[in-house]
Amino acid sequence: MKLDLRKLKLRKVNETLQSIDQKRNNKSYTILNPEGNHAICAGLTDDIDVTVKGHVGYYCGGMNQNANITVEGNVGTGVAENMMSGKIHVKGNASQSAGATAHGGFLLIDGDTSSRCGISMKGIDIVVKGSVGHMSAFMAQSGNLVVCGDAGEALGDSLYETDIYIKGRVKSLGADCIEKKMDNKHLKKLDKLLKKAKLDKLKSKDFKRYGSARKLYNFKIDNVSNY
């Protein structure tokens, strides 16, 4: 089913996608002429496939549960923000705060992301085929961030328990973020994520793992200079 944003209002398009009757409705949708609109595919709850033909604005697929969303273009700030489950595949680049605060699901970005990718992520798996900008995984709590390119300044600042895997160069690490040993458990987990992203050709041993030094969880006077 085709939904043309030049003919239909955004609210109508989102309402249609948010109220799927699993028995009667079809499960595959295409959104035409997104033209940078915000909040496209926000708040979907059903197991449907949505393809967006073009560039979108902010918070695309925000709060997504179960839906499988593909964007054939670039996305603005906060794609997959607070996603709970499902999958979002961005074929272009993403702006800042991709996957912010997301609890679950899978976010795959073919291009680069700008700053703060995975900020405060809480369980989502993010795979970026390109590079990520500064302050990525800031205060990230759980889940995995995989970057096949480089990472900008202050990666993983004030990190909790997210695992970060970077193949390229890291410009600098943020407070309390350190490089960690890649053991078998991590190699297996990374292999699984790369397979899911159809990046089987990449070798998990070429990545480095970063995580929390766990020194900033609670305020300690000895750490005051780190704040």
Add this chain to the structure above:
Amino acid sequence: MCGIVGIYLKSKKFEKDLGKMLSGMLINMESRGPDSAGFAIYKKEKKEEFKYSICINNLAFEKFKKGITGKIKFTKILKNSDHIILSSKEKPKKVLDILNEFKGVSLVGYGKSIEIFKQIGNPKDVVKKFNLENFSGTHGIGHTRMATESAITTDGSHPYSTGSDECLVHNGSLSNHNNLRRNLTKKGINFKSENDTEVAAGYISNHLSSKKNLKETLMSGLGDLDGFYTFITGTRKGFAVVRDEIACKPAVVAETKDYVAIASEFQAMAHLPGVNMAKIFEPEPGVVYSWGN
């Protein structure tokens, strides 16, 4: 929050459509700035002549014309709503002194190619009021304002121009503008408002007048201007964009063989011809990008 837009034409193909392109961009950025709007259009320069963009507010056109007749020798005087474009071959210093002393009007900019229009109100109404769609030119920048740190007035609207053919639009806020304003005032720069962006425009003019080029000026601004910002700054030959190192304030660039467009959000550019085939990227933090300069 504010919306900023700009378009620089690399070829002559769209010169007649410049106003139309910029108008669509401004109207689309209403959601980021419903309080006031403004734009600067650069046209081909006339060598001997300077143009002065003046907002006459509620003053009658005839009264203004009468007021300057005999004082300023002008070659052309054009009225566009509550703005006047005055062309003159006289030395700018003399004309500026007279206009600055003229009560009830405010000079919004001057130069050989620039024309500036700005007013309070919804961007859609402001654009219509000045018939932006009918403008042609080589490049232009615009702004939609959501006022935060100073009042909603014409003087508080963007673009700001503090030097010949220079102008600046800003999304963000500066935290050290009072200090900078004091220092620049000592250097002879005249400010009309309490607005932070006007200080940044003064800073840029001051550096450009000391023979620094635009790129060098903006690079030193990264060290001296404290706060959050995405700036677009226009000169006679082109424009430049710079974001602060934190880069909270958005910007996206679309470049084709015919034009470079920049806006706070992609949706402002979605109507531009061939934009879906354009090279689209976000300017990196702390890096100066310039075209035509």
